Amino acid sequence: MAFFALWMIASFSILGFGAYYMIEDGLKMEPFQVVNQALIYYMVFDLVFRYFLQKMPVINIKPLMYLPIERTKIVNFAIGKTMISFFNVLHAFFFIPFSIVLIIEGFPVLQVLAWYAAILGLIYCNNFINIFVNNKDIVFFGVVAVILVMIGLQYYGVFDVTQYTYPIFKGFYAVPYLAIIPIILAVVFYKMAFSYFKKNLYLDAGLSIKHDVAETQDYSWLNRFGSMSTFLKNDLKLLRRNKRSKMTIFMSFLFIFYGLLFFTGSIESYDGPFWRIFAGIFVSGGFLFTFGQFVPSWDSAYYPLMMSQNIRYKEYIASKWYLMVIATIISTIISVFYLYWGWQAYAAVVVGAIYNIGVNSHLVLWGGAYIKTPIDLTTSKKAFGDKQAFNTKTLLLTVPKLLLPMAIYAAGHYTLGEGFGFALVAISGLGGFLFKNKVFNIIEKVYKSEKYKTLAAYKQNN
Amino acid sequence: MIAVSNLSKAYNSGPVLHIEGLEIPKGQSFGLVGNNGAGKTTFFSLLLDLIQPTSGYIKSKDIQVNESEDWKPFTSAYIDETFLIGYLTPEEYFYFIGELRGENKADVDALLGQFGDFFHGEILKQKKYLRDLSKGNQKKVGIVAALIGKPEVIILDEPFANLDPTTQIRLKQIIKNLAEQQGVTVLVSSHDLMHVTEVCERIVVLEKGEVIKDLATSAATLKELEAHFAGE
Numbered sequence: 288m289a290f291f292a293l294w295m296i297a298s299f300s301i302l303g304f305g306a307y308y309m310i311e312d313g314l315k316m317e318p319f320q321v322v323n324q325a326l327i328y329y330m331v332f333d334l335v336f337r338y339f340l341q342k343m344p345v346i347n348i349k350p351l352m353y354l355p356i357e358r359t360k361i362v363n364f365a366i367g368k369t370m371i372s373f374f375n376v377l378h379a380f381f382f383i384p385f386s387i388v389l390i391i392e393g394f395p396v397l398q399v400l401a402w403y404a405a406i407l408g409l410i411y412c413n414n415f416i417n418i419f420v421n422n423k424d425i426v427f428f429g430v431v432a433v434i435l436v437m438i439g440l441q442y443y444g445v446f447d448v449t450q451y452t453y454p455i456f457k458g459f460y461a462v463p464y465l466a467i468i469p470i471i472l473a474v475v476f477y478k479m480a481f482s483y484f485k486k487n488l489y490l491d492a493g494l495s496i497k498h499d500v501a502e503t504q505d506y507s508w509l510n511r512f513g514s515m516s517t518f519l520k521n522d523l524k525l526l527r528r529n530k531r532s533k534m535t536i537f538m539s540f541l542f543i544f545y546g547l548l549f550f551t552g553s554i555e556s557y558d559g560p561f562w563r564i565f566a567g568i569f570v571s572g573g574f575l576f577t578f579g580q581f582v583p584s585w586d587s588a589y590y591p592l593m594m595s596q597n598i599r600y601k602e603y604i605a606s607k608w609y610l611m612v613i614a615t616i617i618s619t620i621i622s623v624f625y626l627y628w629g630w631q632a633y634a635a636v637v638v639g640a641i642y643n644i645g646v647n648s649h650l651v652l653w654g655g656a657y658i659k660t661p662i663d664l665t666t667s668k669k670a671f672g673d674k675q676a677f678n679t680k681t682l683l684l685t686v687p688k689l690l691l692p693m694a695i696y697a698a699g700h701y702t703l704g705e706g707f708g709f710a711l712v713a714i715s716g717l718g719g720f721l722f723k724n725k726v727f728n729i730i731e732k733v734y735k736s737e738k739y740k741t742l743a744a745y746k747q748n749n
Numbered sequence: 750m751i752a753v754s755n756l757s758k759a760y761n762s763g764p765v766l767h768i769e770g771l772e773i774p775k776g777q778s779f780g781l782v783g784n785n786g787a788g789k790t791t792f793f794s795l796l797l798d799l800i801q802p803t804s805g806y807i808k809s810k811d812i813q814v815n816e817s818e819d820w821k822p823f824t825s826a827y828i829d830e831t832f833l834i835g836y837l838t839p840e841e842y843f844y845f846i847g848e849l850r851g852e853n854k855a856d857v858d859a860l861l862g863q864f865g866d867f868f869h870g871e872i873l874k875q876k877k878y879l880r881d882l883s884k885g886n887q888k889k890v891g892i893v894a895a896l897i898g899k900p901e902v903i904i905l906d907e908p909f910a911n912l913d914p915t916t917q918i919r920l921k922q923i924i925k926n927l928a929e930q931q932g933v934t935v936l937v938s939s940h941d942l943m944h945v946t947e948v949c950e951r952i953v954v955l956e957k958g959e960v961i962k963d964l965a966t967s968a969a970t971l972k973e974l975e976a977h978f979a980g981e
Contacts, residue, residue, distance in 0.1 A: 498881040503838045503874075505854075517848040521834070528836040528878070592832040595797040596849045597821035664836065665880070739801050746831075 292373055296380050303384030307392065319389065323456040324449040330409055331434050333378070337417045338427055339534075341374045348488070362484045366477065369414055378410050394460075401463030405456075408469030415476035419483050499528075514599065518606035525585060526610075529664035532585070535577045542573025543618055546636065550628040560705065561697040563631060564712060567639025568647070568689060570622050574614035575643050579651035580658065582607045583734065587661040587745040594738060600731040604652060608727075611648050615640050631705060638712040642692050645719030649726040654684045656733040659744035692716075750775040750902065750934045751796070755805030758791055758958075766791045766958040768805075773936070773951075775901070778928035780949030780966075781938040782974065787955040789938040790828065793904050796936070797826055809902060822850070826904035827891035835880030839872045839890045842879060843897065850898025857897060864893050867919045885911040892920065896927075903927065904936045909944045917944065924948050942978070946971045 310318040351361050369375075386403045390396055420426055440446040459466045506523060509516040526532045549566035569576075578585075582604075586593055593603075619640040625632040692712050699708030734741075753771040757764060766788040773779050781789050794800045796807055798814045806813050809820040826832065834842055847857035861873070871886050879887060888911050895903055908924075909917050925948055927933040939945045945952055946966055954962035954977065962977065964970050 499878060501838045501876050501878045501881075503840045505841075505844070514848075517845065521837075521845055524836060524841070589831055589834045591797075591799050591828065592834070594799060595821065595824070595826055595832075596846070597818070598849065739799075742799055 295377060299377060299380040300384060303381040304388060306381075306385055307388045319394070319460075320453070320457075322385070323453040323460075326406070326456045327449055327452040328434075328438075330413060331430070333374075333410065334413050334417060335431060335434075337374050337413060338420065341369070341372060341417060343369075343418065349490075352488070352490075358485060358488055362481055362488065366415070366418065366480055366484065369418065370411070372414075375410060375414055378406075382406055398460050398463050401466040402456075402460040405459035405466040405469045408466070408471075408473045411473040412469065412476050415473065415480040418480040512609075515602040515606050515609070518603050519609065522585075522606055522610055525664070530666055531662060531664045532578075536574065539573030539575075539577050539614065539618070542569055542577075543621055544570075545573070546570040546622070546625060546632070550625060550632040560700050560708075561693040563635035564639060564642075564693050564696040565689060567635035567637070568643060568692060569639075570625070570636050571615050571619045571640035572643040572647060573618060575611045575648055575651060578614070579607070579611050579648065580655050581660070581662055582652055582655040583741075584655070584658060584660055584662045584745075585664075588664060590742060590745050594742060600734055601727055604727050604730055608648055608652065611651070612644050615643050615648075634709050638696075638709045638716065639692070641713045641716035642719070643716070645716035646692075647688050649719065649722065650684050650688050653726060653730055653733070656730050656737065659737075659741050661745040661747065750777075750810060751936075752808045753805070754808070756795065756802055756807060757804045758788075758795060758800065759803045764803075764958055766795070768792070768958075768960055771953070771960065771963075773934060775934055776928055776932040777951055778924060778935045778949045779937070780945035780952040781936065781955060782940070782942060782945055782952060783938075783955035784978075786957070788958040789955060790906055791958075792955070793826070793828060793906050793936070793938065796904060797824070797828070820902075822898075823901040824904070825850075825895040825898065825900040825902070826906075827888070827895045827908070828904070828906045830887060830891075832891050832894075833879045833887060836878055838878060839875070839882075842890060843894055846894045846897050850900075852898050860897060861893070867893065867916065867923065869916065885913060885916070888912060889916065892923075896923075900933065902934045902936070906938050907940065908937060909939055909941050921948050942971060942974045946974065 306322065307318045310316055310321050314321065348361060348365055351364075382403055386399050389399045437446075437448045441448060459469070504524070506516075506520045509519050509523075512519055526536065546566040546569070549562050583590070583593075619636055622636045623633065625636055692715070695711050695715055696708040699705075699711040751771075751773040753768050755770070756766065756768045758766040765786075781792065783789055791800070795802055796809070796814065798818075802815060806815060808814070809824065812820045814820050834845065837845065843857050843861060844854055847853070868889060872882075872889060875882075879890060882890070888908070892905060892908055895905065905924075908920060912920060921944065924935055924937065928935050928950070937945065937949060950966050952962075952964045952966055952970060952974070953960055954964075954974070962974075964973065
């Protein structure tokens with residue numbers, strides 16, 4: 288997580304200093320106006336971001352309840368802790384540099400300060416709102432749906448919500464004392480969060496753990512896969528019944544649209560022809576990468592059970608492999624809309640899928656065998672980044688995963704044309720199948736030789 | 750059945766287990782007692798090849814456990830929650846273990862049928878995932894799962910902890926029955942001296958990783974153990 292946090296801080300700071308000039312020179316628009324228009328989306332995305340990632344302090348409260356500490360103090364402590372979290376500090380890295388630039392550019396100091404104070408107030412409003420919407424999926428996804436509709440309406444020029452919201456944000460600048468409103472609002476939300484929290488500070492209220500209603504499913508139609516079906520059935524349940532794995536499926540769905548950046552030509556530096564393959568590999572392989580890199584960590588919570596049972600490693604690995612293959616095929620079918628941007632776009636996705644199935648599926652599983660990060664299936668909060676996932680071995684493996692197919696394509700593209708380039712990538716993907724058994728053997732050996740280390744590493748968090 | 754030879758386990762902080770030699774014959778109910786940190790779980794983990802011995806080895810039916818995996822088909826265990834799969838219902842979990850151990854659904858159902866009493870209506874058809882069961886009920890599931898597939902060696906770490914009194918009494922019956930009538934070698938650890946002396950025909954006391962008592966259970970055993978742990 289630390290890597291991800293540093294990366295966010297760095298990019299926010301760069302944006303903070305650069306945004307003004309980028310908008311002025313790049314878009315030829317009035318920067319302060321543009322920022323004020325974008326702020327409504329910024330605030331909403333902040334809320335979405337928090338909802339997914341910001342951990343509520345509730346988990347750490349239980350031990351405090353048995354100690355002689357007043358309840359109000361516990362609540363103040365818990366809410367106070369959220370106030371100094373990364374999710375609030377992060378915004379300072381954008382807005383402070385941006386405000387400094389505004390002042391340098393001749394905006395009056397007092398008015399800029401008032402504007403900044405208002406933004407700060409709104410960010411804290413988000414912080415407190417998140418406390419009571421946390422874990423209320425229906426409310427939350429309702430808000431997300433409304434936002435998506437707003438963006439859509441704005442994109443097609445039907446209705447532009449920012450036309451109505453930017454005067455509000457600009458108002459804090461134009462009439463500085465208005466900045467007091469968001470700050471008061473933040474205080475009100477604090478009080479609301481406080482009483483909500485206090486009311487729910489009982490083991491059978493807010494601190495109780497919700498139980499899912501479980502249905503026993505036997506997936507007997509999977510029995511046709513023979514003895515591998517034992518694992519396949521289990522893996523399907525793993526994917527369907529855990530927060531973390533659902534998050535992974537959601538993310539791999541987003542990957543399908545990643546290609547839009549490339550094929551619509553919206554980013555100039557991606558116009559080189561070999562970038563098509565780069566896009567094709569990610570579009571079809573979202574699940575393959577996000578799921579595959581954590582095999583066998585998905586089973587970390589009960590790895591001692593697996594290791595003391597008579598597991599047929601080959602079938603265990605094959606089951607995960609089939610899941611990745613099926614997901615890749617599904618992604619490829621969904622991606623058929625890329626045909627809109629020419630047959631080359633979809634051809635890139637299809638050969639990308641072939642290469643993913645033939646070569647990358649093996650490499651991802653191989654790399655995963657070295658990753659010893661235990662996965663907590665019950666939370667989606669860590670799905671985005673984990674510094675341990677970036678070790679040298681996995682980094683080295685990205686060369687054959689991404690750069691090699693791009694190079695192969697380029698070799699074909701610049702000699703006999705794009706058709707030949709696609710054919711070469713597809714052939715090398717098919718060639719990968721020949722090594723399937725060999726790679727499975729290697730992975731099995733890695734599992735066995737790393738067994739004790741893996742068990743010890745998984746134990747750290749269990 | 751199980752032969753321990755010169756076994757030791759040490760971490761950087763120092764040795765945690767050292768057993769010169771220990772033989773457990775087939776069909777014995779074997780009890781392991783000792784205070785926290787005495788090395789009970791370490792011994793069981795070594796027996797299941799979940800950690801590596803620093804020196805020496807354990808042979809189960811003449812198979813050295815850290816060199817071959819052939820002991821797995823006839824060995825089963827319940828050590829802690831890491832032996833449960835939290836997102837499965839108890840039924841699904843039993844069938845999964847059954848499939849791993851080469852039993853079909855009917856075999857598993859037949860076995861589960863014998864444990865209706867033991868489950869006390871709190872396990873099957875409850876529409877709950879294992880992760881949402883109470884600690885005691887989780888333990889019931891883990892123990893019964895360890896009986897699936899006709900194992901010859903069963904290892905249970907602290908099986909009595911967290912169970913309610915009724916279930917404790919039933920579990921004692923189950924363990925006795927396994928060893929006496931089915932010839933299964935049962936290894937049990939416990940902090941409850943009364944339970945082990947009732948269930949086990951042999952009791953070994955571990956202290957700081959060493960075997961300091963090895964008793965054939967008799968009427969006097971409980972008194973002797975109590976005297977020992979009271980520090981007399």
